């Protein structure tokens with residue numbers, strides 16, 4: 001069986017790395033990994049973390065940030081590879097422009113598409129935008145759907161996806177985290193050379209990069225961080241910037257005079273895990289971090305209006321706080337001051353899986369050969 005695995009962004013690289021390693025282990029599978037160029041630097045660094053060095057890169061980065069330009073560049077960039085390699089399966093992940101483009105390129109060439117992290121829905125087509133639309137479109141033309149949870153599977157059934165084409169696998173980010181924590185537990189692998197995490201402080205890790213938060217959302221988040229450090233002199237905040245200047249520039253402008261806030265460049269995956277493991281609280285609009293944090297027993301306040309991770313909300317390990325400055329300040333302060341509230345959010349088992357999702361995906365594909 002020949003598989004073409006498409007990777008665009010950092011989270012796709014993190015979440016597909018375990019699947020690629022599993023595919024490469026199987027003598028009956030030839031896997032070709034192809035970067036699209038959507039996040040070349042971030043994605044290639046992640047593959048390096050997981051010792052994946054053999055991959056193509058179509059460098060389809062759009063000159064502007066126009067999604068439609070990037071989508072068409074990727075589809076056209078993949079055509080020659082699809083014609084030359086004629087894979088049996090195009091494997092895509094999640095909800096990005098690269099995931100949708102990879103899926104459509106496969107579909108237009110009558111090649112079966114397999115979708116990892118299928119079925120996540122907020123039910124709101126404008127949030128997250130364009131991810132909710134991307135993943136619904138991918139579900140409508142994919143042949144196989146790897147749903148992380150039972151809830152994701154039910155979302156697909158509600159959209160008339162046939163049950164026998166769905167497999168509930170767990171989220172592969174837990175596979176990646178377990179692989180990485182095995183590697184990172186050997187402290188010598190850390191290259192984290194950022195500002196020290198001081199144990200006599202309360203430490204908060206922050207990331208924000210969602211398009212719907214650009215502008216006012218990120219502004220309110222940063223104003224809330226300034227207010228928290230104004231009130232709490234024993235708090236250090238580590239803000240890991242995203243590579244997208246539309247997410248990073250405003251944060252740098254608002255936060256750069258606050259010496260309690262350490263502004264970090266995008267972190268290598270192992271170093272980011274080190275940060276997640278060693279802080280007390282995580283504030284983020286990220287999807288993957290909502291799934292990882294329960295395995296690290298870290299409470300997460302989600303700075304979005306909606307989440308497609310209801311399982312973690314139901315389990316009490318994440319809480320949606322949106323981008324309202326006052327609400328972010330209040331909920332963060334509560335976790336800093338009220339140990340009962342804090343304990344309630346540190347969770348035993350992770351609703352997002354057991355770290356064996358990649359194995360399940362590969363054996364399912366082999367059974368369909």
Ligand SMILES: CC(=O)N[C@@H]1[C@@H](OP(=O)(O)OP(=O)(O)OC[C@H]2O[C@@H](n3ccc(=O)[nH]c3=O)[C@H](O)[C@@H]2O)O[C@H](CO)[C@@H](O)[C@@H]1O
Nearest residue numbers: 011012093094095096128131240266267269272286287288
């Ligand atoms: C709507 C939505 O939720 N969509 C998500 C979005 O991904 P995301 O929101 O999770 O994106 P990010 O937050 O950028 O990545 C997070 C990962 O990066 C690591 N990290 C973070 C900061 C850093 O400095 N260094 C790092 O290594 C971190 O540990 C984590 O694993 O698209 C994915 C692809 O389709 C989807 O799967 C996913 O649902």
